[in-house]
Amino acid sequence: MTPDFNENIERDGTAAVATESWREFLLGDVPDDELPPPDADLLSMWVADMDIAAPQVAVDAMRERLDRRILGYTRAADEAYRTAFAEWCARRYDWAFDDDHLVIGRGVVPALIDLIDCICDDPGDKVVTLTPAYHWFEEATHQHGLELVTCPLVVVDERTTVDLGALEPLLADPDARLFLLCHPHNPNGRDWTVEELTAMADLCRAHGVQIISDEIHADLLRSGRHHTPLAALAPPEDEVVTCLAPSKTFNLAGLLFSNIVVPGDELRAKFDERNSGITNPLSLAAATAVYREGDAWLDALRLHLDHNLRLVGETVASRLPAARYEIPDATYLAWIDLGAHADGIDDLSAFFAREAHVLVEGPHKFVADADRCIRLNVACPTQKVVDALDRMIGALERHAAGSVAAATADPLG
Secondary structure, three states, X not given: OOOOOOOOOOOOOOOOHHHHOHHHHOOOOOOHHHOOOOOOOOEEOOOOOOOOOOOHHHHHHHHHHHOOOOOOOEXXXXXXXXXXXXXXXXXXXXXXXXXXXXXXXXXXXXHHHHHHHHHOOOOOOEEEEEEOEEHHHXXXXXXXXXXXXXXXXXXXXXXXXXXXXXXXXXXXXXXXXEEEEEOOOOXXXXXXXXXXXXXXXXXXXXXXXXXXXXXXXXXOEOOOOOOOOHHHHOOHHHOOXXXXXXXXXXXXXXXXXXXXXXXXXXXXXXXXXXXXXXXXXXXXXXXXXXXXXXXXXXXXXXXXXXXXXXXXXXXHHHHOOOOEEOOOOEOOEEEEEOHHHHOOOXXXXXXXXXXXXXXXXXXXXXXXXXXXEEEEEOOOOHHHHHHHHHHHHHHHHHHHHHHHHHHHHOOOO
């Protein structure tokens, strides 16, 4: 059966963060009088989960597991699951790893928090990352009282890339202990090339810096692209930690399940101490099913996302001439630099919520170098993307007209 990615699925009453917790997580500091009215028809395009049904094989596997009627403590070391995941990595990434290196976690973010603490054992240690970055990189670092050092990405020939010249002195700092890489990158969706990955790994090796590669969006590539894990390129002595999960790929984020591949024996022993070895039985059933049988569903999803992201590009090019948008290599997230269209707007998330009734993440949700940028989640029915863009661009046009009118009315303007 071909999945219908344009099906409208009602999420109200499910305690969904996307629709029921936006005030808390997205606009917590915004005064009530600057929020949309209670009866507003809000389009939620902010949090990184999908308005798309999970694969039927996942739902069926959980139902079958429920039919066993006992949901007791469940081992994370299940052989059937580990085989399914290893075969997925071989099939999709041409990558093999030692089974002993796989630790099943509660999610990538909890794993990052624990791993940073395991690696950085001196209060003066520094963590390095590329920006703009996912806000949890900063929060996970600051939870341990450590400094996050940022290296801005650059645009060369209309393509976002790594400034290796700026990155090297940050890694050469004697206090730099850890490099947090997002591959593919969140928020801009770059899937780093073999050349870029090799160069970054070489710098880290030269300066004795451990690498954690967050590859949670690795499956969500544009059609025809191939993802290469950093660990597949780096020599074994680099002991690159790789973080993957079925959560983004198959819209299973609420199951709190992740795959953390930790080659270093000492680090893995420390990390293992923080994991119980027990997992949610429904999470295990769903993850096993999608890694065994989820290829066709994912390939169809990628076509849908390709279409929605092209639509964003066409709309931005035709209606927002001062904006910059680069179709991402991966993810379902459109990263848009609004440029001069954002002039005079202090809080883009609050502006679009109030003026367009669209919920998007603005610069304050990302670590550095995100001024005038928004992140739009397009993993949803295409009509929702169309409606959101139309509302948002209309709000920007009204804002621009109001600014011109105000300047014209002011003889000193």
